[in-house]
Amino acid sequence: xxxxxxxYLDAPLRFTYGKNFYPWEKLTARYFQIxxxxxxxxxxxxxxxxxxxxxxxxxxxxxxxxxxxGRPDAILFPGDIMxxxxxxxxxxxxxxxxxxxxxxxxxxxxHEFYAGKADTVKDHIxxxxxxxxxxxxxxxxxxxxxIRICGTDDPQTGKRQWQKQLLHAAEAVDGxxxxxxxxxxxxxxxxxxxxxxxxxxxxxxHGGQLRIPPFQRGMFAPGQGFFPEYAGGEYHQKDTTMxxxxxxxxxxFPRFGNPPEIVFIRLVPKK
Numbered sequence: 001x002x003x004x005x006x007x008y009l010d011a012p013l014r015f016t017y018g019k020n021f022y023p024w025e026k027l028t029a030r031y032f033q034i035x036x037x038x039x040x041x042x043x044x045x046x047x048x049x050x051x052x053x054x055x056x057x058x059x060x061x062x063x064x065x066x067x068x069x070g071r072p073d074a075i076l077f078p079g080d081i082m083x084x085x086x087x088x089x090x091x092x093x094x095x096x097x098x099x100x101x102x103x104x105x106x107x108x109x110x111h112e113f114y115a116g117k118a119d120t121v122k123d124h125i126x127x128x129x130x131x132x133x134x135x136x137x138x139x140x141x142x143x144x145x146x147i148r149i150c151g152t153d154d155p156q157t158g159k160r161q162w163q164k165q166l167l168h169a170a171e172a173v174d175g176x177x178x179x180x181x182x183x184x185x186x187x188x189x190x191x192x193x194x195x196x197x198x199x200x201x202x203x204x205x206h207g208g209q210l211r212i213p214p215f216q217r218g219m220f221a222p223g224q225g226f227f228p229e230y231a232g233g234e235y236h237q238k239d240t241t242m243x244x245x246x247x248x249x250x251x252x253f254p255r256f257g258n259p260p261e262i263v264f265i266r267l268v269p270k271k
Contacts, residue, residue, distance in 0.1 A: 049203025050247030079109020079184035107151030135165030151182030
């Protein structure tokens with residue numbers, strides 16, 4: 001086994017909450033800027049994580065308008081876009097609208113596997129022309145810049161399969177092209193950083209669910225427990241930057257002091 005991916009897959013934590021407690025649920029946008037010497041012109045990426053079939057406005061009009069306002073060159077979906085056991089119609093409205101306008105890239109989250117239909121979900125998402133990344137990478141030209149985008153399935157795919165996928169995805173790293181990894185679980189940053197990915201985009205933690213002023217650290221995240229280290233925001237390890245979205249779900253988890261968000265990441269030439 002490659003020593004870079006020594007990994008123990010913890011049993012997933014699953015919870016069921018009521019559906020009527022959503023303070024401060026208004027959609028927000030958050031912006032990050034990452035300097036790099038691997039591009040010559042700025043590249044804008046939109047990060048949409050953990051939608052869980054939530055709908056924003058009629059036919060997803062509010063979320064679509066928010067994406068359009070950010071003027072992204074590509075959209076990244078690092079998992080939990082669907083919700084197990086639920087209709088996909090609201091999600092389909094979003095995927096159809098965005099995939100017609102922007103290059104889109106997707107990797108699975110744990111909920112695609114909870115439903116036992118991850119392969120079916122991946123085929124469905126690919127039907128919109130969205131590139132599904134499950135141990136593969138693709139090279140894109142975004143605003144004339146060479147960007148390699150790769151991803152893995154959520155570790156729910158199985159420990160050995162996940163390790164194999166990560167090794168394949170890491171073939172994108174050549175030291176010259178800027179590399180982006182879509183990986184649902186942020187708690188594995190230490191492993192991702194061993195491969196030299198420039199940027200990792202994740203979700204899963206939902207911003208830590210509850211954020212009570214003045215303590216702005218998330219209170220709880222699945223797989224990380226109380227006061228999670230990687231609840232949402234920007235993190236660094238070695239030469240890797242990780243951006244974790246707070247997610248967009250309002251249907252199955254309560255939020256407090258932690259509004260749903262779409263994330264915009266601007267890659268800029270290093271001066």
